[in-house]
Amino acid sequence: MAYNPASKKILFLPFLQIPSGHHQVAAALMETINKEIETEKVDLLSYSYGKLEKFISAIYLKWIHSFPSLYNLIYKFSVCQNRSQSKRFPLYEILFMPFMKRLLKESNPDFIICTHALPSYLLNQIKERHGLKVPVLNIYTDYFIHDIWGIKHIDHHFVPSEIQKQFLLKLGVRAEQIYLTGIPVHLDIRESSNVMFAPVNPALLNILVSGGSLGAGELEKLINKLQECSAAHFYVLCGKNKGLYKKLSERKWSNIFPLEYISCRKKMNALYESMDAVISKPGGVTVSECLHKRKPMFVYHSLPGQEKINVENLKKLGLVFSMENWKKLSSIENELQNILKDPVQFNSFHNRVDFYHEQLHPHHPSKIVEDLLVKR
Secondary structure: OOOOHHHOEEEEEOOOOOOOHHHHHHHHHHHHOOOOOEEEEOOHHHHHHOOHHHHHHHHHHHHHHHOHHHHHHHHHHHHOOOOOOOOOOHHHHHHHHHHHHHHHHHHOOOEEEEOOHHHHHHHHHHHHHHOOOOOEEEEOOOOOOOOOOOOOOOOEEEEOOHHHHHHHHHOOOOHHHEEEOOOOOOHHHHOOOOOOOOOOOOOOEEEEEEOOOOOOOOHHHHHHHHOOOOOEEEEEEOOOOHHHHHHHHHHOOOOEEEEOOOOOHHHHHHHHHHOOEEEEOOOHHHHHHHHHOOOOEEEOOOOOOHHHHHHHHHHHHOOOEEOOOHHHOOOHHHHHHHHHOOHHHHHHHHHHHHHHHHHOOOOOHHHHHHHHHHHO
């Protein structure tokens, strides 16, 4: 019987509505998968509790920024202890399991992709207890795998690096179930740009600065110090922080150029290609985009929880430079130049990035998903 993509449906399951790698990865795949395949993206929290999601998201963000050390401690204690495949989270099951079962009946998907751990956990439980036959794919959007992710009964895994692959193998996942894809990014980011972004002065170092899509973190404090640098221009992605964009525009610093939120991936790709390096927080998708564009990334701040652990693993791989001590540096400019202008350090970095890319699966993740649908 011939394969008919029009008869197939993929259900994507991120969590929360706040801008995050979970949604970015889902969107990147949905835009590049064969258009004849039906795709649906559902945030289980909104699906389950409606408008309450916005309140929960606001509390979550407030907690991270108001009590970062406490959040980091609780995060590590609750989901980053010694991995046990039998570990259960009864509260999540009480709150979300009935809604997940209802969603499966309503959506009736042929394939499910989890970009967040909570839906993966619930589906793993359903497969174990009720024999759910629909294939489930975990796409890990950080550079580690924590305890909430469902593992044992999940059919396929897209991992960001060799560290996560070895982790899953030790848990008994078969090698043929694991695909080392990196964190998926949009095809427009992977390809050479035919859109131009012209830096004000190409002769200087041109550095992209990002604080995340919400402009979170200590971005403004960092910018105040960057404006002292004379040998570099800094292009600041203000995200959806309109207040920051307005403030920087009014200051008219000669080396600071604020940029509003860029939704077009082709424009973002052109921006990456015109930069010498990136200063950012270590969000999974941002790191993956820098790796695909082979741009050195300097981590200036990491949010508690996922980003702290991301930094630890990325430093082990030699794929980022830590600049989290920037407040103590007498000159950020010297720190950047010591790496970017040093042939030994610069070439060593690119050798590590090349080795990382050599390990990745040759096909785009969307093509792998399509192939898995055929095998279903």
